[in-house]
Amino acid sequence: MGEISVRAGGAAGDGIASVGETLSKSLSRMGLNVFGLNAYQSVIRGGHVWFQARASPSPVHSQGDACDVLYAMNKETADVHLPSLSRGGTVVFDPEKFDIPTSSLPAGTKALPVPTLAIARKYTSQSILQNAGGLGATAFLSGIPLDVLQATLTDSFGKKKGDVVDWNLGAAADGYAHAQANASVNDHAISKAGAPKLLMTGNAAIALGAAAAGCKFIAAYPMTPASTIMHWLAAHSRDLGIVVKQAEDELAAINMAIGASFGGVRSMTSTSGGGFCLMVEALGMAGMAEIPLVVVESQRAGPSTGLPTKTEQGDLNLMLGAGQSEFPRAILAPANCVEAYRATIRAFQLAEDWQTPILLASDLHLSENYMTVDRSDIDLAVDIPSLYTLQPNGHEYKRYQYTQSGVSPRSLPGQAGLQWIAGSDEHDEKGHLISDVKSGIPVWVAERARMMQKRMGKLEGLAGATEPPVLEGPAEAPLTFVAWGSTAGAVRDAMLLLAAKGVATNLLHVRTVYPLHAEVVDAALGHAKSTLLVEANYSGQLGRLIRAETGRAFPHKLLKYDGEPFYPHEIVAKAVEVLGHGRN
Amino acid sequence: MAGISAPPVTPAVGTLLPLIGKSDTKPTWCPGCGDFSVVAAVEMALKRLKIPSHQTVIVSGIGCSSNLPHFLSSYGFHGIHGRALPIAEGIRWANHGLTIIATGGDGDGFGIGAGHFVHTMRRNVDLTYVTMDNQIYGLTTGQASPTSMMGHKTKSTPEGVIENPIHPLALALASGATYIARAFSGDVKQMADLIAGGIQHKGFAFIDALSPCVTYNKINTFDWFRQRVYKLENSGHDPSDIGQAWLRAIEWGEKIPTGLIYKVDKPTYEDLEEVLSAGPLALQSAGLKGRESLLDEFI
Numbered sequence: 001m002g003e004i005s006v007r008a009g010g011a012a013g014d015g016i017a018s019v020g021e022t023l024s025k026s027l028s029r030m031g032l033n034v035f036g037l038n039a040y041q042s043v044i045r046g047g048h049v050w051f052q053a054r055a056s057p058s059p060v061h062s063q064g065d066a067c068d069v070l071y072a073m074n075k076e077t078a079d080v081h082l083p084s085l086s087r088g089g090t091v092v093f094d095p096e097k098f099d100i101p102t103s104s105l106p107a108g109t110k111a112l113p114v115p116t117l118a119i120a121r122k123y124t125s126q127s128i129l130q131n132a133g134g135l136g137a138t139a140f141l142s143g144i145p146l147d148v149l150q151a152t153l154t155d156s157f158g159k160k161k162g163d164v165v166d167w168n169l170g171a172a173a174d175g176y177a178h179a180q181a182n183a184s185v186n187d188h189a190i191s192k193a194g195a196p197k198l199l200m201t202g203n204a205a206i207a208l209g210a211a212a213a214g215c216k217f218i219a220a221y222p223m224t225p226a227s228t229i230m231h232w233l234a235a236h237s238r239d240l241g242i243v244v245k246q247a248e249d250e251l252a253a254i255n256m257a258i259g260a261s262f263g264g265v266r267s268m269t270s271t272s273g274g275g276f277c278l279m280v281e282a283l284g285m286a287g288m289a290e291i292p293l294v295v296v297e298s299q300r301a302g303p304s305t306g307l308p309t310k311t312e313q314g315d316l317n318l319m320l321g322a323g324q325s326e327f328p329r330a331i332l333a334p335a336n337c338v339e340a341y342r343a344t345i346r347a348f349q350l351a352e353d354w355q356t357p358i359l360l361a362s363d364l365h366l367s368e369n370y371m372t373v374d375r376s377d378i379d380l381a382v383d384i385p386s387l388y389t390l391q392p393n394g395h396e397y398k399r400y401q402y403t404q405s406g407v408s409p410r411s412l413p414g415q416a417g418l419q420w421i422a423g424s425d426e427h428d429e430k431g432h433l434i435s436d437v438k439s440g441i442p443v444w445v446a447e448r449a450r451m452m453q454k455r456m457g458k459l460e461g462l463a464g465a466t467e468p469p470v471l472e473g474p475a476e477a478p479l480t481f482v483a484w485g486s487t488a489g490a491v492r493d494a495m496l497l498l499a500a501k502g503v504a505t506n507l508l509h510v511r512t513v514y515p516l517h518a519e520v521v522d523a524a525l526g527h528a529k530s531t532l533l534v535e536a537n538y539s540g541q542l543g544r545l546i547r548a549e550t551g552r553a554f555p556h557k558l559l560k561y562d563g564e565p566f567y568p569h570e571i572v573a574k575a576v577e578v579l580g581h582g583r584n
Numbered sequence: 585m586a587g588i589s590a591p592p593v594t595p596a597v598g599t600l601l602p603l604i605g606k607s608d609t610k611p612t613w614c615p616g617c618g619d620f621s622v623v624a625a626v627e628m629a630l631k632r633l634k635i636p637s638h639q640t641v642i643v644s645g646i647g648c649s650s651n652l653p654h655f656l657s658s659y660g661f662h663g664i665h666g667r668a669l670p671i672a673e674g675i676r677w678a679n680h681g682l683t684i685i686a687t688g689g690d691g692d693g694f695g696i697g698a699g700h701f702v703h704t705m706r707r708n709v710d711l712t713y714v715t716m717d718n719q720i721y722g723l724t725t726g727q728a729s730p731t732s733m734m735g736h737k738t739k740s741t742p743e744g745v746i747e748n749p750i751h752p753l754a755l756a757l758a759s760g761a762t763y764i765a766r767a768f769s770g771d772v773k774q775m776a777d778l779i780a781g782g783i784q785h786k787g788f789a790f791i792d793a794l795s796p797c798v799t800y801n802k803i804n805t806f807d808w809f810r811q812r813v814y815k816l817e818n819s820g821h822d823p824s825d826i827g828q829a830w831l832r833a834i835e836w837g838e839k840i841p842t843g844l845i846y847k848v849d850k851p852t853y854e855d856l857e858e859v860l861s862a863g864p865l866a867l868q869s870a871g872l873k874g875r876e877s878l879l880d881e882f883i
Contacts, residue, residue: 029883198882208878214870217678219670236878241868243677243859248703252670255663259643259674262661263682264866267674285664375879384871412866413659413675413682416601416638421653421660424646432609433654433662 003056004188005064006142008134009081010073013045015131018156019071020051021370022135024199026144026152027055028372031194035489036370037063037565042224042308048076053370057193061336061492063369065569068188071138073131074098085109088187092137092179094130112137112183119174123167132168136175143189146176198373202366202486205337205373206270206296207232209344211240214384215294216265219245219256221275224308225364226298229270250275254282254295261291262422264387264412266348270296273315274305280322283357287327289422290400290408290455292351294344298362301563310563311364313485316541319359320514328354328406328458330466331514333361335488337371338378339511345382350465352387354458355407361513363536365565366486392417398429402450406457426451463515471524473506479575480528482554484510484542487534487566494571505575510542518549525552532578533557534571601636602657609654618769618795618806619649619716625772625793626685626714627656629780640683643672645697647689648723649716649795666696669704672711679864680710680854683783690717694730694750705759705788707853712782712789714767717752718797719804726800736803753833753845756790757826763789764829764846768813769796770806774842781844787852794840809840816843823847 006027008019017038024036032055041047054064066086072078075098078091082100085091087108093100094116105111119133120126132153139149150169157165200208207229210218220230234244243260247253253269260267271279276297286293299315301307319331332347334340340362347358390411399420401408408429411418421427425435426448434451438444471480473495481491488509495505508524508531510516525531525546533543533554538561543554558574560566604627613619630640640658644650646665653660659682663671672686693701693715704711720738721727727740731752735744756764763785767775775793782789794813796806821843822828829846854860862868872878 196883198879200882204882208872212872216865216868216870217674219674238858240872240875241859241862241865241870243857243865245673245677247670248699251667252673252700252703255667255670256674256677258663259661259671259676260678260865261674262671263641263675263678264864265678266870267678281664282667289661373882378879380872380875380878382871382873384869384873387866412679413641414639414679414866416636419638419657419659421662423654423662424664425662433651436612436651 002188003054003058003060003064004069004142004186004190005052005054005067006069006138007050007052007067007081007084008071008073008138009048009050009077012041012043012047012049014073015128016049016051016073019131019135020053022149022152022156023138024053024370026139026148027053027190028199029148029152029196030144030190030192031196032057032190032372033060033197034199034370034372035060035063038368038370040309048080050077050081055190061489062568063565064493065567068186069138069141071134073134082106090141090183090186092134092141110183112141112179114175114178116175119171122174123170129167129171132171133175136172137179140176140179141183141186141189143185143191146173149176198375198378199370200337200373201228201368201370202337202340202362203228203298203368204232205340206344206360206362208378209341210268210294210348211236211242212380212382213345213348214266214382215242215268215348217243217257217260217267218269219247219253220270221247221250221253223272223275225300225367226270226272226275226296228368229296250278251282254279258282258286258291258293261293262413264414266292266352268294268296270298272298272300273302273318276315276318276322284323284325284327285424286357287323287329287455288424290355291422292355293357294347294351294360295357296360296362298364298367300364301561307563309364311536311565312561312563313363313487313536313541314538314561316361316513316537316545319361320545326456328356328456328462329359329514330462330512331359331361332466333485333511333513334366335486335509336366337373340366341378350462353407353465354462355410356458361485363486388412388415390415390418396430399431400427400429400451400454402429402454405461406454459515463517466512466515468512468517468520469508469510469524471506472509474504475506477504477506478529479505479579480524480531481505481507481534482510482531482542482546483507483534484513487536490566490568491534491571493568494575497568497572498575503575503579513542513545516545516549521546522550522552525550530578531556532575534566536560536566601638603634604630604637604640605657607655607657611655612651613648614799616798617648618718618797619652621769621772621775622649622687622714622716622793622795623652623655625767625775625779626652626687628772628776629783632776632780633783635683639681640685641675643668643675643684643686645688645692647692649687649689650692652687666692667700668692669697669700669713673704673709676709676711676854677857677860677865679866680860681864684711685783686711686713688715690715690719690731691721691729694752698730702755702759705756705761705790708760708762708787708850710787710852710854712779712791714779714791714793715752716795717792718795718801720797720801722797722800733803751834751836752792754830757829757833757846761790762787762848762850764833765791765844766842767791767793768809768842769793770810770813771842774815778844785847787850812838812840813842814839816841816845
């Protein structure tokens with residue numbers, strides 16, 4: 001059994017996202033690995049949206065390239081996506097809405113007319129029910145059993161019962177029966193492969209990770225593609241005892257999160273690049289005042305408002321340099337849901353251990369797309385130690401006491417005898433300002449330098465506490481990919497495609513963008529026969545960082561900044577081209 | 585106000601917890617600055633209410649007046665310009681057993697932080713916010729502020745201010761603050777009374793303290809105010825009457841009222857945030873141990 005890709009498209013407002021979710025969930029319940037790509041636009045009605053659910057018993061790391069079954073809800077979908085229909089593939093459409101002339105079908109593909117509107121009319125005047133008929137036909141072609149589809153549909157209505165659920169189940173069965181009577185299943189059709197898997201978006205994984213890490217407070221301002229982190233936590237706020245605050249702006253959001261952390265809880269904020277720009281000043285305050293903080297930066301295509309619903313990895317320079325002057329930080333860059341769950345937990349632990357802001361770099365491709373996760377990969381049993389660890393010891397309490405690691409004992413408001421003032425100004429060990437009357441006086445000039453060294457000294461510890469880059473794939477290969485974040489997904493798929501062609505490649509996956517672990521990167525690149533940097537930005541921002549820290553440049557880059565995710569075939573093509581050039 | 589002592593540091597029974605006092609940092613304000621009265625009034629109010637220093641957090645932004653937390657012995661947060669209120673809100677929600685006082689200047693609160701000022705008030709977060717309003721930017725050596733009067737010549741407005749000043753009290757009234765008062769640095773006792781009232785008030789208490797800058801504001805001086813201020817408590821003002829409150833909130837010129845402008849009891853944000861009904865967030869359990877069923881929604 002191979003893999004199958006099922007695509008559905010229509011206009012915004014047609015319910016494509018629910019069709020896609022239903023397909024993805026049905027496939028994941030069959031025990032298959034799924035990647036669900038939700039391609040949408042920044043409109044609530046109109047425009048072209050589509051969803052691709054790719055499923056396989058083997059791991060899938062991206063949306064893949066072609067589709068095997070296409071459900072076209074409008075003519076535009078057929079026009080745009082028929083060229084992607086694989087040989088042996090079938091397009092489902094309703095001839096009452098538009099026609100697909102045989103001449104427009106790619107060679108070796110078929111069209112299956114399904115009377116989705118007529119099926120819907122059997123039950124209701126609400127035309128949205130057509131989706132259920134279309135889903136039924138699509139499910140049949142794909143190998144999704146009707147009972148699995150129906151159970152998924154029923155569950156999608158939650159506690160809702162009655163006509164609307166029955167109509168959907170009936171229409172789905174009708175569509176399924178119609179396809180069964182008039183077509184045969186796709187050559188790529190899949191079947192059950194094991195126990196149901198979990199299906200989640202990157203943002204759900206991040207939110208779940210935050211809750212597991214003991215986060216008790218999030219303040220955020222809505223911004224695609226970060227908003228659904230706040231949504232998930234808001235939906236579970238009472239159940240999990242997490243305060244979720246939609247702030248008046250991102251300035252407030254991060255300052256609230258910093259206040260909450262100072263006040264004694266693990267806290268976070270989440271945003272996209274534009275909102276992160278507004279947070280930058282406060283990020284430096286968290287660094288200066290040494291307050292633990294987790295900031296999720298889910299990138300979208302920019303600059304400025306950019307492409308709000310499209311993906312990019314263009315904010316790395318921003319995250320690296322965010323804030324005036326210098327303070328310690330780490331930037332974690334998970335590539336998929338499991339990594340995102342674990343990286344979020346690690347981000348909270350790092351923030352707490354090193355008393356400094358930790359950035360979790362996501363992007364729209366990771367944040368909003370669906371991936372399956374094995375239940376065993378999600379360990380909820382994370383130890384949450386009390387933050388009230390300090391006891392007065394008879395000596396004067398120094399919040400910013402000089403230590404080897406740079407981390408000083410931290411008390412929380414409410415603890416007697418351990419009062420301190422968190423300061424955004426430069427301060428001495430006790431937290432007293434040295435920024436005004438003392439500044440410029442030799443003893444305090446030295447104090448300032450020493451305090452700077454104390455804070456920046458944490459970077460060494462952070463480097464040791466974060467995941468170094470890892471070489472995935474064979475140790476020896478003619479080509480080494482270098483990638484970070486969600487881009488690693490498409491690279492992993494490309495490596496499988498290349499391996500199938502007999503071309504061995506490996507991937508230097510940079511899991512912690514900062515601190516970079518330059519020696520590890522340098523050694524890996526020094527060993528590589530040739531390299532290909534793959535990044536979703538214009539200038540190759542990780543490449544620039546690596547060059548700055550190791551002196552190693554990337555003669556070959558595959559950079560994408562059109563807002564679309566990487567497709568494995570693009571990476572394969574570039575790799576073949578690079579290898580054709582021989583060693584570099 | 586009931587404070588919650590955070591574990592595991594629980595004082596022995598009978599121990600008298602230290603009340604707030606001066607810290608070992610001396611104020612850096614110019615001699616004669618109105619802010620000396622404000623720090624004294626804050627200290628007096630907290631002492632009178634017998635709130636232990638370790639259960640008090642004083643939060644500020646940036647500006648001359650925002651140095652205030654350093655001069656007292658409580659916990660403090662000297663944040664960045666304009667963000668005292670969101671920081672204070674975060675602390676409040678993390679541990680609503682604490683007494684939290686936000687302080688700062690007119691530029692901090694009504695200029696760069698104006699958005700937070702409005703939103704914190706509409707939420708009725710249980711905070712006390714004391715602004716040291718000197719109608720000038722002092723720390724940056726004398727530019728116009730959001731409360732500088734029309735025509736005021738400053739370094740940034742050499743021909744005089746041509747914008748209308750903000751009426752902080754009217755803005756507070758419009759935004760939903762539930763305790764609104766004006767104090768004057770020439771009357772520390774009244775100021776301490778108003779701040780103590782604000783701390784005791786359940787909800788957002790706003791005290792705009794007229795606190796003259798003796799160095800950069802040569803118009804709105806102590807003398808200028810002394811000739812104009814009158815006390816509302818002696819003038820038959822009813823602070824529960826919002827109509828009267830509006831008239832007093834916008835009264836500015838020949839006569840300037842001080843005292844309690846408006847007070848109303850309404851549920852606070854913390855009252856309405858269900859999660860906080862289980863006690864201060866910082867003392868609640870956290871994490872997902874034993875919550876395996878949570879994963880079922882992803883099947």
